[in-house]
Amino acid sequence: MPTKRTAAGPDGTDHEVAPVVDAAKAARFDTVEDYREAIARIRPAAEAYYAGDDLAMDDATYDALLARISATERAEPGWVEAGTPTAAVGAGIAGGDVEHSTPMLSLDNVFDADELRTWAARLDRVLGHPVHGYTVEPKIDGMAVAARYVDGRLRGLATRGDGRAGEDVTTQARLVAGLPAALTGPATVEVRGEVFMTDADFARANELRVAHGGRPFANPRSAAAGTLRAQDRAYDAPLSFLAYAVHDLPGGEGLTHTAAMAAIADLGVATTAGSPAGMPQCATIDDLLAAIAALGAARGTLGFDIDGAVVKADDPADRDRAGSSSRAPRWAIAHKFPADTRTSRLAAIEVQVGRTGVITPVAVLDPVQVGGVIVTSATLHNFDDLVRRDVRVGDTVFVRRAGEVIPEITGAKLDERPADAQPFTPPEDCPRCHGEIDRSQKRWRCVQGRACGAGESLAYFAARDSMDIEGLGDKVIAGLVAAGLVTDPADLYDLDAEALAKLERLGRTSATKLVANIEASKTQPLSRVLTGLGVRMTGRSMSRRLARHFGSMPALTAATVEQLQEVEAVGPERAATIAAELIELAPVIAKLTERGVNMTEPGAPGLAAPADAPPGTAATPSLPLRGEDGKPLTVVVTGSVPGLTRNEGNEAVEHLGGRSSGSVSARTDLVVVGAGAGSKAAKAEELGVRVMPSERFADLLAAHNAGESPTLAAYLD
Numbered sequence: 025m026p027t028k029r030t031a032a033g034p035d036g037t038d039h040e041v042a043p044v045v046d047a048a049k050a051a052r053f054d055t056v057e058d059y060r061e062a063i064a065r066i067r068p069a070a071e072a073y074y075a076g077d078d079l080a081m082d083d084a085t086y087d088a089l090l091a092r093i094s095a096t097e098r099a100e101p102g103w104v105e106a107g108t109p110t111a112a113v114g115a116g117i118a119g120g121d122v123e124h125s126t127p128m129l130s131l132d133n134v135f136d137a138d139e140l141r142t143w144a145a146r147l148d149r150v151l152g153h154p155v156h157g158y159t160v161e162p163k164i165d166g167m168a169v170a171a172r173y174v175d176g177r178l179r180g181l182a183t184r185g186d187g188r189a190g191e192d193v194t195t196q197a198r199l200v201a202g203l204p205a206a207l208t209g210p211a212t213v214e215v216r217g218e219v220f221m222t223d224a225d226f227a228r229a230n231e232l233r234v235a236h237g238g239r240p241f242a243n244p245r246s247a248a249a250g251t252l253r254a255q256d257r258a259y260d261a262p263l264s265f266l267a268y269a270v271h272d273l274p275g276g277e278g279l280t281h282t283a284a285m286a287a288i289a290d291l292g293v294a295t296t297a298g299s300p301a302g303m304p305q306c307a308t309i310d311d312l313l314a315a316i317a318a319l320g321a322a323r324g325t326l327g328f329d330i331d332g333a334v335v336k337a338d339d340p341a342d343r344d345r346a347g348s349s350s351r352a353p354r355w356a357i358a359h360k361f362p363a364d365t366r367t368s369r370l371a372a373i374e375v376q377v378g379r380t381g382v383i384t385p386v387a388v389l390d391p392v393q394v395g396g397v398i399v400t401s402a403t404l405h406n407f408d409d410l411v412r413r414d415v416r417v418g419d420t421v422f423v424r425r426a427g428e429v430i431p432e433i434t435g436a437k438l439d440e441r442p443a444d445a446q447p448f449t450p451p452e453d454c455p456r457c458h459g460e461i462d463r464s465q466k467r468w469r470c471v472q473g474r475a476c477g478a479g480e481s482l483a484y485f486a487a488r489d490s491m492d493i494e495g496l497g498d499k500v501i502a503g504l505v506a507a508g509l510v511t512d513p514a515d516l517y518d519l520d521a522e523a524l525a526k527l528e529r530l531g532r533t534s535a536t537k538l539v540a541n542i543e544a545s546k547t548q549p550l551s552r553v554l555t556g557l558g559v560r561m562t563g564r565s566m567s568r569r570l571a572r573h574f575g576s577m578p579a580l581t582a583a584t585v586e587q588l589q590e591v592e593a594v595g596p597e598r599a600a601t602i603a604a605e606l607i608e609l610a611p612v613i614a615k616l617t618e619r620g621v622n623m624t625e626p627g628a629p630g631l632a633a634p635a636d637a638p639p640g641t642a643a644t645p646s647l648p649l650r651g652e653d654g655k656p657l658t659v660v661v662t663g664s665v666p667g668l669t670r671n672e673g674n675e676a677v678e679h680l681g682g683r684s685s686g687s688v689s690a691r692t693d694l695v696v697v698g699a700g701a702g703s704k705a706a707k708a709e710e711l712g713v714r715v716m717p718s719e720r721f722a723d724l725l726a727a728h729n730a731g732e733s734p735t736l737a738a739y740l741d
């Protein structure tokens with residue numbers, strides 16, 4: 025139930041994470057041997073990549089290596105090897121016997137706004153005037169192909185190959201949605217674009233492949249490449265196509281890119297412009313950056329993989345004038361997004377039982393940055409999938425994350441498997457209640473369903489740091505669950521003394537007392553309700569932060585993933601989890617609200633003063649732990665505070681207007697030191713941070729609670 029593992033927070037600044045490549049600042053190799061050795065590593069990797077085989081390295085590693093080779097070649101022109109992978113399209117690896125009408129080029133890359141501005145400025149210089157407008161379209165992560173139509177009929181389909189000649193894949197064209205066998209008119213034209221696999225088709229393709237005894241594809245890109253090049257499969261996997269260029273369009277000379285794409289869309293071909301990603305036109309660099317950011321934000325909702333945005337000059341005269349190098353056009357550039365697949369070590373496989381009894385394997389990873397976010401755990405989908413993929417603890421695995429989607433493990437690098445790695449054994453019985461598992465569906469479930477976790481979640485709800493319901497111990501809870509009186513925390517509020525008294529071991533008096541205690545818990549602040557609900561990736565202090573920030577449950581549940589990230593220490597991964605958890609908890613939250621449980625956080629900024637407050641009372645009365653600027657002081661409580669648990673000590677800090685923190689730094693405003701305080705007190709002294717004995721703090725709290733408006737200064741000496 026409430027999973028304690030919160031380390032997955034992208035805010036975890038203490039995580040060690042492999043750096044993301046910055047191609048522009050890559051370091052050269054010092055010796056010609058190192059340079060040659062790098063080329064020797066690049067070649068087989070590129071071969072595997074373009075063939076759709078298992079990847080030899082992740083893209084970021086590949087790009088970093090290639091960038092270093094480039095940097096070396098710039099610095100040491102004498103070392104450059106003939107046939108260097110930097111000079112040719114597709115690293116000069118792929119090839120075939122279908123010669124292209126004009127070379128099929130690659131694209132140059134930029135990685136941030138500054139590099140994009142530099143590129144645009146250079147293009148303006150080459151042209152001798154500002155570019156006449158740009159377009160922005162998705163950079164689809166698949167295989168480039170050229171489709172030849174004669175009199176409206178598809179006559180040939182070839183891969184990009186080495187750019188000069190590619191492989192004939194015409195027989196596979198029938199699998200490709202978006203590339204019709206016949207156009208709407210008898211045009212003779214060459215359409216170029218990307219063949220790829222949608223996320224849904226990828227899932228389907230892997231099922232097919234496994235059903236035929238194969239191993240699943242590592243990612244949609246290699247699935248597309250492999251399927252397109254396989255001529256003799258016993259089964260078909262669906263592919264898709266989106267066009268991004270056209271050649272020899274009848275009457276097409278002088279058309280802008282925008283108009284040319286519209287023309288081939290009219291002929292019945294799917295285009296990037298017609299895809300959910302669209303192809304906006306942009307007049308200025310700022311428009312461009314906004315369009316790229318919008319595309320980046322939509323990544324993960326498109327239904328297919330993109331690895332960047334492609335910017336092109338829209339005007340044909342601009343393109344002619346700019347021309348191309350041997351590898352890439354000068355009038356276009358790929359703005360790459362942070363890599364969405366990286367490798368990491370699989371540290372453990374945990375088995376989680378969800379609120380509804382669903383049992384899932386979860387990967388615990390060495391922290392790795394994927395798609396701009398630090399990831400420490402990922403889904404392994406289900407046990408069938410896990411066993412089929414044969415992913416083992418200790419493996420180097422591919423971690424993929426698209427947009428806001430939960431990261432997933434797509435495969436393991438078998439050549440790096442430790443000799444002693446053991447195959448994973450799925451659980452025999454429910455890891456929580458040790459009851460039977462229902463394996464009839466792909467998603468395994470505890471046969472007890474929701475009831476499996478009921479005891480645990482009720483105990484968590486009633487705990488001292490949550491709703492603090494005295495008398496609701498494990499035995500009573502077990503009795504309530506067994507009698508079918510309670511399945512979720514909200515049911516507690518329906519109990520009456522009579523029903524309770526029928527339970528074994530509970531006398532009339534205790535039953536009456538317990539009902540009163542349950543009733544009293546209705547006034548607990550929102551932060552404790554949240555803690556009690558056991559929202560994954562939040563604990564007591566995160567619950568307090570959320571409650572203070574949003575002030576009320578309706579405001580919290582209405583918050584978007586982006587708004588959740590406004591809360592301190594909530595990064596994208598945690599925000600997405602919290603949002604998903606709140607949706608899952610919505611029925612219980614509604615039930616609790618109906619039963620009159622308080623859903624607001626007293627004293628939260630922006631929360632209106634209670635209706636019964638005397639006129640003129642502010643929502644936030646003068647608080648002792650506010651700075652002169654009205655901002656919360658950062659306070660660390662170490663050691664015990666008389667009469668309070670550790671959690672209550674932290675709660676008190678926030679109740680008094682401060683912000684509680686766990687570690688002492690130069691930015692700490694105050695350290696409350698009680699019995700049993702350790703190194704934090706010494707650290708405070710060392711840094712010259714103000715210190716207050718915990719007894720004084722308790723006095724300050726009591727004074728505040730008595731409505732005396734005490735000041736911090738009065739309690740400091």
Ligand SMILES: NC(=O)c1ccc[n+]([C@@H]2O[C@H](COP(=O)([O-])OP(=O)(O)OC[C@H]3O[C@@H](n4cnc5c(N)ncnc54)[C@H](O)[C@@H]3O)[C@@H](O)[C@H]2O)c1
Binds near residue numbers: 069079080083084086
């Ligand atoms: N992991 C590996 O081992 C490995 C090996 C080789 C290559 N790679 C990856 O492949 C990339 C290099 O491959 P590349 O030369 O094909 O270049 P690229 O993929 O960076 O860019 C060029 C290609 O983008 C595609 N494209 C997609 N959408 C487009 C659009 N809207 N307009 C125009 N083109 C579009 C075209 O196929 C074009 O050929 C690198 O980023 C590298 O990470 C990885």
Ligand SMILES: [Zn+2]
Binds near residue numbers: 455476477
């Ligand atoms: Zn169970």
